[in-house]
Amino acid sequence: MEEVDLIIVGGGVVGLACARETARPGRTVCVLERHPRLGTETSTHNSGVIHAGIYYPRGSLKAQLCVEGREALYRFCETHGVPHRRCGKLIVARPEDDDARLLDLLARGRANAVDDLEIVDQAFVARLEPAVAARAALWSPSTGIVETEALVRALHRDASDREAITLPAMPLIGGAVDDGGAWLELRTPAETIRTRAVVNAAGLYADEVSAMLGGASFTIYPCRGEYAELVGVSRGLVTRPVYPLPPLSGEHLGVHVTPTTWGSVMVGPTTRYQADKRDHEADRLPVEAFVEPTRRLLPTIRAQDVRAGGTGIRAKLSPDPAAFSDFLIERDTRQPRLVQAAGIDSPGLTACLAIARRVSTLVDEVLR
Numbered sequence: 001m002e003e004v005d006l007i008i009v010g011g012g013v014v015g016l017a018c019a020r021e022t023a024r025p026g027r028t029v030c031v032l033e034r035h036p037r038l039g040t041e042t043s044t045h046n047s048g049v050i051h052a053g054i055y056y057p058r059g060s061l062k063a064q065l066c067v068e069g070r071e072a073l074y075r076f077c078e079t080h081g082v083p084h085r086r087c088g089k090l091i092v093a094r095p096e097d098d099d100a101r102l103l104d105l106l107a108r109g110r111a112n113a114v115d116d117l118e119i120v121d122q123a124f125v126a127r128l129e130p131a132v133a134a135r136a137a138l139w140s141p142s143t144g145i146v147e148t149e150a151l152v153r154a155l156h157r158d159a160s161d162r163e164a165i166t167l168p169a170m171p172l173i174g175g176a177v178d179d180g181g182a183w184l185e186l187r188t189p190a191e192t193i194r195t196r197a198v199v200n201a202a203g204l205y206a207d208e209v210s211a212m213l214g215g216a217s218f219t220i221y222p223c224r225g226e227y228a229e230l231v232g233v234s235r236g237l238v239t240r241p242v243y244p245l246p247p248l249s250g251e252h253l254g255v256h257v258t259p260t261t262w263g264s265v266m267v268g269p270t271t272r273y274q275a276d277k278r279d280h281e282a283d284r285l286p287v288e289a290f291v292e293p294t295r296r297l298l299p300t301i302r303a304q305d306v307r308a309g310g311t312g313i314r315a316k317l318s319p320d321p322a323a324f325s326d327f328l329i330e331r332d333t334r335q336p337r338l339v340q341a342a343g344i345d346s347p348g349l350t351a352c353l354a355i356a357r358r359v360s361t362l363v364d365e366v367l368r
Contacts, residue, residue: 003194004028009172009209010201012043014344016155017356018199022363023162034171039152042203045312047258049241050144051347054109061327063112066347069354080154083261087240089143092134101245105138116141131237133299147261175213184337197366199339204277204315206342215332221316222277225269227309228290234305235265242297255293267294280311317343331362
């Protein structure tokens with residue numbers, strides 16, 4: 001039976017960021033990933049936006065760690081050659097939208113220490129994005145885009161350089177407590193590994209992992225987002241993310257238009273709660289469903305300018321689309337050798353390095 005100091009369950013951006021942050025001389029760190037490739041679930045099936053930190057309630061973990069993680073992520077991408085662009089973002093108001101909603105977003109962002117936000121007029125929007133229809137907008141210069149697959153590879157390389165071990169295609173299938181609570185035993189199809197601490201960064205399966213290890217009881221609610229893509233010359237209509245004003249409640253930011261670092265333009269995501277954590281394709285929306293939401297931002301778009309895109313499934317801690325749910329990052333109260341990093345939906349990609357720093361502090365407490 002192998003013995004290690006720390007096992008991280010989950011090889012997405014959060015798990016890999018935790019591996020590089022917790023690895024140090026004299027400490028053995030091992031990442032278990034259920035899939036053959038790293039980061040193949042939520043980490044690489046999203047809009048790839050580096051968020052500024054505007055939308056989240058003041059004092060929430062999402063607000064704090066997004067702002068902290070944003071700048072850390074820009075530095076990491078620059079240092080490690082990850083394709084990215086600090087291009088800014090427009091959150092646009094249409095003629096029928098209330099100016100008070102733009103002001104509310106401005107106030108929320110500033111309360112979260114996003115200090116470069118500005119409400120701009122139609123002429124400003126037209127100079128940046130001539131094809132975008134907007135009466136006014138909130139301009140967020142700190143927002144950017146990142147190539148998520150390259151980010152996964154860079155995090156993995158950096159964790160490996162710090163001697164963290166990664167075991168792909170190694171799902172957790174069971175766990176037990178040994179030696180009066182001094183060790184946890186984690187069972188995989190290949191072997192059983194004893195460890196002094198576990199970080200639960202298992203994304204869609206974090207609730208199952210917590211249950212296996214005797215940790216807190218919570219439920220992950222899979223929320224599928226579907227995308228379309230712009231095709232042909234329409235891909236040149238925008239150069240930065242363009243968002244509508246978000247709904248008055250909940251966390252869905254609305255179907256938005258986001259260029260990628262490799263030249264495509266994504267439209268989405270939508271929001272659909274579902275029971276199946278693996279189902280990315282059943283009952284897909286027709287591509288026509290994306291045309292009208294896109295026209296609200298880019299009025300010249302025609303049906304032939306849009307084609308079906310990918311999907312992603314977010315790990316939500318609330319089944320209510322109108323409710324805010326924060327990250328769960330804490331040392332488990334039932335199983336003190338378990339550190340939870342669960343319910344990491346947006347802005348988890350942006351915040352991954354800040355989440356890892358917080359997790360590392362908790363791991364140090366466990367291993368002290």
